Amino acid sequence: xxxxxxxxxxxxxxxxxxxxxxxxxxxxxxxxxxxxxxxxxxxxxxxxxxxxxxxxxxxxxxxxxxxxxxxxxxxxxxxxxxxxxxxxxxxxxxxxxxxxxxxxxxxxxxxxxxxxxxxxxxxxxxxxxxxxxxxxxxxxxxxxxxxxxxxxxxxxxxxxxxxxxxxxxxxxxxxxxxxxxxxxxxxxx
Amino acid sequence: xxxxxxxxxxxxxxxxxxxxxxxxxxxxxxxxxxxxxxxxxxxxxxxxxxxxxxxxxxxxxxxxxxxxxxxxxxxxxxxxxxxxxxxxxxxxxxxxxxxxxxxxxxxxxxxxxxxxxxxxxxxxxxxxxxxxxxxxxxxxxxxxxxxxxxxxxxxxxxxxxxxxxxxxxxxxxxxxxxxxxxxxxxxxxxxxxxxxxxxxxxxxxxxxxxxxxxxxxxxxxxxxxxxxxxxxxxxxxxxxxxxxxxxxxxxxxxxxxxxxxxxxxxxxxxxxxxxxxxxxxxxxxxxxxxxxxxxxxxxxxxxxxxxxxxxxxxxxxxxxxxxxxxxxxxxxxxxxxxxxxxxxxx
Numbered sequence: 001x002x003x004x005x006x007x008x009x010x011x012x013x014x015x016x017x018x019x020x021x022x023x024x025x026x027x028x029x030x031x032x033x034x035x036x037x038x039x040x041x042x043x044x045x046x047x048x049x050x051x052x053x054x055x056x057x058x059x060x061x062x063x064x065x066x067x068x069x070x071x072x073x074x075x076x077x078x079x080x081x082x083x084x085x086x087x088x089x090x091x092x093x094x095x096x097x098x099x100x101x102x103x104x105x106x107x108x109x110x111x112x113x114x115x116x117x118x119x120x121x122x123x124x125x126x127x128x129x130x131x132x133x134x135x136x137x138x139x140x141x142x143x144x145x146x147x148x149x150x151x152x153x154x155x156x157x158x159x160x161x162x163x164x165x166x167x168x169x170x171x172x173x174x175x176x177x178x179x180x181x182x183x184x185x186x187x188x189x
Numbered sequence: 190x191x192x193x194x195x196x197x198x199x200x201x202x203x204x205x206x207x208x209x210x211x212x213x214x215x216x217x218x219x220x221x222x223x224x225x226x227x228x229x230x231x232x233x234x235x236x237x238x239x240x241x242x243x244x245x246x247x248x249x250x251x252x253x254x255x256x257x258x259x260x261x262x263x264x265x266x267x268x269x270x271x272x273x274x275x276x277x278x279x280x281x282x283x284x285x286x287x288x289x290x291x292x293x294x295x296x297x298x299x300x301x302x303x304x305x306x307x308x309x310x311x312x313x314x315x316x317x318x319x320x321x322x323x324x325x326x327x328x329x330x331x332x333x334x335x336x337x338x339x340x341x342x343x344x345x346x347x348x349x350x351x352x353x354x355x356x357x358x359x360x361x362x363x364x365x366x367x368x369x370x371x372x373x374x375x376x377x378x379x380x381x382x383x384x385x386x387x388x389x390x391x392x393x394x395x396x397x398x399x400x401x402x403x404x405x406x407x408x409x410x411x412x413x414x415x416x417x418x419x420x421x422x423x424x425x426x427x428x429x430x431x432x433x434x435x436x437x438x439x440x441x442x443x444x445x446x447x448x449x450x451x452x453x454x455x456x457x458x459x460x461x462x463x464x465x466x467x468x469x470x471x472x473x474x475x476x477x478x479x480x481x482x483x484x485x486x487x488x489x490x491x492x493x494x495x496x497x498x499x500x501x502x503x504x505x506x507x508x509x510x511x512x513x514x515x516x517x518x519x520x521x522x523x524x525x526x527x528x529x530x531x532x533x534x535x
Contacts, residue, residue: 028376085443098512
């Protein structure tokens with residue numbers, strides 16, 4: 001099976017929050033969601049953007065964990081803290097550049113998106129991607145990803161229809177596409 | 190003196206073995222009361238110490254671990270330490286909050302193992318032994334001092350004789366609960382693998398069963414098969430000890446870190462809170478924010494933004510809003526609108 005990745009086309013998001021609801025239903029997520037849907041311009045527009053763990057290639061959360069509780073799976077998923085190792089220091093929540101990990105004070109345990117590892121390791125899309133009604137969250141193979149990204153290059157690379165890498169801190173396993181147009185001068189939002 | 194040892198591990202191992210040796214010297218009344226039947230366990234334990242120190246030193250040298258260990262040790266005398274320690278290490282309150290099933294399983298396994306260790310290690314190193322001066326009365330000798338006289342057929346003595354049988358039943362019950370969960374729980378099934386999750390359970394199970402078989406052999410079979418079974422038991426215990434620092438069971442010796450972490454958070458939160466560079470609310474202690482920035486820097490991760498702040502200096506909602514700003518160019522993090530509710534109800 002070709003390696004599959006989570007791909008986020010942010011301009012498709014309609015703010016239905018199906019991904020949040022689906023996240024709660026993943027096995028082991030214990031009825032709590034681990035992702036976010038953010039307003040782009042609250043009180044001005046209805047546009048939203050899903051924000052979730054982007055599964056950094058060099059994850060700051062795992063680097064800052066004193067207990068080595070955050071493991072990286074073979075498919076690149078940065079897993080939620082191992083329950084027996086997490087000591088509840090919350091370094092990971094401070095280190096994450098995107099503010100993703102959540103912390104449960106009662107259980108003294110951090111929890112974060114694990115790319116629904118029980119599903120994604122079998123090639124089944126994560127819960128959020130499998131319910132997204134507008135194809136904002138997509139579970140696609142790397143060749144499909146390359147095709148999509150090729151479309152963003154206009155006029156032989158002179159123009160870029162989506163600013164892919166710049167808005168992130170370092171390389172991530174989850175790929176994103178922003179609707180930036182014409183070298184980031186103007187946005188569709 | 191610093192140059193006498195090839196490495197920190199060597200130094201720690203040397204001192205640990207010296208302390209053990211001295212404790213045994215005193216405890217056995219100058220090596221007059223060594224239980225040589227337990228000699229194999231003694232060798233196994235020394236090997237275990239080597240492995241443990243190797244693992245511990247590798248782990249303690251990681252930048253974030255070093256910080257928590259150093260500052261945690263310094264804060265060990267905080268007033269709240271006893272309560273935190275009891276809740277984290279004895280009653281497992283946080284596991285209760287994860288569910289009664291897991292708590293029951295962990296109490297049985299955890300205390301079964303801890304009590305067994307408290308019985309066996311003192312016996313192995315001669316820190317505790319029994320003598321019978323008068324017929325029918327045992328004297329308990331701890332660290333070379335007579336501490337207690339018990340009637341040989343009394344209930345305290347009964348508990349002494351059967352301590353390991355009782356803990357064996359606790360461990361077996363706990364292992365069965367854990368194995369059942371690993372077979373039934375879908376999340377556990379997704380992430381578990383044999384070496385990390387099952388092997389320690391099987392080892393504990395076999396150690397407990399062979400231990401009970403020793404008792405059974407004494408009680409019902411006039412000691413039939415006892416020598417062979419005691420060797421099998423010894424082999425399994427030593428394998429478990431050697432494996433302990435490298436697998437899942439490593440969380441037993443490392444768990445006291447959670448007390449350090451709690452003290453670290455509480456103490457420095459009282460000192461000074463870090464104010465979010467955007468919304469000016471305190472969200473974590475200034476110390477921890479600084480430590481995380483340092484640790485990330487040591488790992489070559491720098492999140493200094495053009496706006497003049499490090500991402501670890503932003504509270505979590507502001508950090509998320511800031512990321513959306515980076516996506517869209519609309520600086521919502523400087524506006525007062527609160528983040529929309531992000532908690533779906535499952």
